[in-house]
Amino acid sequence: MQQHELDTDLLVAGGGMAGVCAAIAAARQGLKVVLCQDRSVLGGNASSEIRMHICGGDCHGSRKGTRESGLIEELRIEDAYRNPERCYPFWDVILYEKVVAEPNITLLLDTVVTGADVQTPEDQSPLPGAGDAAGDGGSSGDIRVKDELGGDGGGSGDEGLFEHRGPRRARIVAATAMRQLTEDQFVIRAKYYADCTGDGRLGSEAGADFRIGRESKSMHDESLAQPKSDRWTLGNSILITSRRTDHPVAFIPPPWARKFDPQQLKVGRGIRSWEYGFWWVEWGGTLDTIKDNCTTIRHELYRIALGLWDYVKNSGNYPDSVNWTLDWIGAIPGKRESRRFLGPHILVQSDLQTARVFDDEAAYGGWAIDLHPPAGIDAVDEPPFTPTHLPHLYGIPLRCYFSRNIENLFMAGRNISATHVAFASTRVMATCAIGGEAVGVAAARCLEEDKTPGELVADPKALERFQQALLAEDLTLLNVRREPDLIHDAALDASSSAGNRPVELIRDGHRRDQLNQKTAELIEPHAWHSTPLSGGEAWIEARFKSPRKISRIELIFDSGFQRQLVLSPGDSNTRRTIRGPQPELVRDYTITLDEGPSIQVAGNYQRRRRHRLEVPTECRKVRVTFSATHGVPEARLFELRIS
Numbered sequence: 001m002q003q004h005e006l007d008t009d010l011l012v013a014g015g016g017m018a019g020v021c022a023a024i025a026a027a028r029q030g031l032k033v034v035l036c037q038d039r040s041v042l043g044g045n046a047s048s049e050i051r052m053h054i055c056g057g058d059c060h061g062s063r064k065g066t067r068e069s070g071l072i073e074e075l076r077i078e079d080a081y082r083n084p085e086r087c088y089p090f091w092d093v094i095l096y097e098k099v100v101a102e103p104n105i106t107l108l109l110d111t112v113v114t115g116a117d118v119q120t121p122e123d124q125s126p127l128p129g130a131g132d133a134a135g136d137g138g139s140s141g142d143i144r145v146k147d148e149l150g151g152d153g154g155g156s157g158d159e160g161l162f163e164h165r166g167p168r169r170a171r172i173v174a175a176t177a178m179r180q181l182t183e184d185q186f187v188i189r190a191k192y193y194a195d196c197t198g199d200g201r202l203g204s205e206a207g208a209d210f211r212i213g214r215e216s217k218s219m220h221d222e223s224l225a226q227p228k229s230d231r232w233t234l235g236n237s238i239l240i241t242s243r244r245t246d247h248p249v250a251f252i253p254p255p256w257a258r259k260f261d262p263q264q265l266k267v268g269r270g271i272r273s274w275e276y277g278f279w280w281v282e283w284g285g286t287l288d289t290i291k292d293n294c295t296t297i298r299h300e301l302y303r304i305a306l307g308l309w310d311y312v313k314n315s316g317n318y319p320d321s322v323n324w325t326l327d328w329i330g331a332i333p334g335k336r337e338s339r340r341f342l343g344p345h346i347l348v349q350s351d352l353q354t355a356r357v358f359d360d361e362a363a364y365g366g367w368a369i370d371l372h373p374p375a376g377i378d379a380v381d382e383p384p385f386t387p388t389h390l391p392h393l394y395g396i397p398l399r400c401y402f403s404r405n406i407e408n409l410f411m412a413g414r415n416i417s418a419t420h421v422a423f424a425s426t427r428v429m430a431t432c433a434i435g436g437e438a439v440g441v442a443a444a445r446c447l448e449e450d451k452t453p454g455e456l457v458a459d460p461k462a463l464e465r466f467q468q469a470l471l472a473e474d475l476t477l478l479n480v481r482r483e484p485d486l487i488h489d490a491a492l493d494a495s496s497s498a499g500n501r502p503v504e505l506i507r508d509g510h511r512r513d514q515l516n517q518k519t520a521e522l523i524e525p526h527a528w529h530s531t532p533l534s535g536g537e538a539w540i541e542a543r544f545k546s547p548r549k550i551s552r553i554e555l556i557f558d559s560g561f562q563r564q565l566v567l568s569p570g571d572s573n574t575r576r577t578i579r580g581p582q583p584e585l586v587r588d589y590t591i592t593l594d595e596g597p598s599i600q601v602a603g604n605y606q607r608r609r610r611h612r613l614e615v616p617t618e619c620r621k622v623r624v625t626f627s628a629t630h631g632v633p634e635a636r637l638f639e640l641r642i643s
Contacts, residue, residue, distance in 0.1 A: 011190040013113040016044020018413035018436030019196030025440025027104035042095040048088035053568035056430025057366025061564025065515035070475040072433040084579040115176040116206040128454035161229035166207030194410040200339035209342040222349040232374035235285035236333035238301040249325040251313040258307030268383035276569035280384035285374030343417030345399035358397035362438040402453035412436040481509035490542035501529035532633035551616040558584040558636035559607040583631025593619040
């Protein structure tokens with residue numbers, strides 16, 4: 001092994017959607033970032049190796065107008081435009097391209113974080129902001145959490161909820177990583193660390209507090225929790241895809257594949273199509289989804305997946321499958337749950353159902369509380385999922401995204417600070433992605449202000465600057481508006497405005513329309529619309545009373561938040577998306593300062609465009625002229641910012 005030492009601002013461990021977004025966000029904020037991914041491709045459960053489509057708060061488009069913005073929107077739009085045929089390996093390429101395009105990111109693929117060096121000061125008082133969540137002051141170690149019914153919980157053998165408690169105050173000074181393919185070892189010293197590994201490898205090596213399992217009802221007053229705590233989790237899945245041919249195709253299963261009959265699939269496991277399936281091939285939640293994953297769980301999932309395809313092809317119940325052939329089977333189980341770290345705030349059921357307002361809101365969710373039986377497909381008398389739909393979107397505080405006892409450790413993805421019940425909503429990948437982006441921005445603010453995450457949350461002014469930095473990256477906060485800029489002092493005019501879409505809306509602080517989340521009926525508009533272009537042009541203009549020095553102009557276009565936008569092997573999901581440029585987006589436009597310098601853009605297909613002037617320019621007037629869209633007849637703009 002060759003030894004390497006790297007010094008950086010932020011180490012991101014894990015290259016799933018949370019890790020990719022954390023790394024890109026931090027790099028764009030100016031931080032030096034090392035991103036370690038244990039696989040050869042990025043994307044985690046969304047990658048070509050597993051092929052789970054990215055779900056989020058819009059619930060497959062059924063919650064209208066709530067699709068996540070920010071980096072995940074940029075990535076989805078890029079994929080829809082450049083990958084209309086749904087090639088999963090090309091999605092891997094898009095993620096890789098976005099990461100390597102950032103000069104501040106050092107990408108280490110096939111590299112596993114294997115350890116952490118930690119400093120533990122003599123002062124073992126709780127970290128700032130930890131409050132009562134820091135534990136009972138006892139010694140470090142592993143415990144089984146008891147519940148109100150006595151014993152160590154239910155589950156198999158009364159195992160009880162597993163909780164690890166590390167030192168009450170510590171700091172990571174270095175992490176170690178290994179890349180076996182090239183026989184390289186790395187010592188990575190960073191100011192901040194982000195565990196986006198899903199399983200929580202970095203945080204567990206550092207001694208961060210975490211839980212595995214399901215809390216009891218009484219532990220956090222959660223009606224959807226179990227009567228008694230246990231160590232069980234959601235299980236893992238292996239997905240398959242198939243394709244239609246022009247001739248009959250036989251399937252000969254391996255002798256070790258499971259055999260299925262209709263009685264085993266009677267509750268909620270109907271087979272209606274087979275080009276992509278089946279997420280309910282779930283198993284292993286009663287085992288250890290970390291230690292048993294590559295042996296017992298993967299083998300059993302192979303048996304189940306191949307057995308179900310045998311059932312489709314050879315049971316006689318699905319004659320339409322005669323010309324279909326198995327096209328791909330995942331070699332890596334898609335994992336739902338393992339460790340959940342403990343932050344200063346633990347997100348609970350009531351936080352989601354009441355849409356509690358948090359001063360340190362950093363992201364939002366909206367997916368149902370989606371609980372699955374730990375036994376998965378073997379729970380033949382239980383439905384494969386029991387969703388509790390939420391009446392509103394809910395905010396997630398920054399205090400769920402950093403450790404309560406390791407002062408420079410962030411976490412993002414499915415391992416954030418939440419109970420099993422709350423996690424059942426936050427675990428979906430679009431929610432993980434915006435949380436990862438928030439972590440990247442938070443790390444940049446902490447470095448800029450020389451604060452720990454706990455100190456950032458405790459400082460109202462610093463917290464305000466953090467939230468404004470999130471909004472500046474086109475992330476959505478449910479309870480915070482973006483602060484004014486130069487355009488708020490300008491007189492606005494437009495060539496035309498359609499109905500209730502006046503030009504004043506481009507500076508109202510909102511970047512999406514408020515829609516009826518079921519019907520998509522407009523409740524409150526926040527975008528300017530021109531009248532139809534009809535082969536001509538439309539323009540908006542900001543005029544200042546006196547010359548202003550301008551260095552940056554930003555535009556936020558409409559990209560169709562009322563629709564689902566997802567890469568999926570499933571035809572039913574794809575039918576609800578547009579695999580190409582989103583028709584609401586402005587394609588061609590020109591920015592003119594006074595009567596002089598202009599910026600011409602042709603072929604735009606993204607929602608957010610930033611233009612930085614090489615030399616700051618004084619002017620009295622900024623005009624944006626729109627000449628074409630990707631489909632709709634009028635130009636649409638949510639925001640024009642000038643600074």
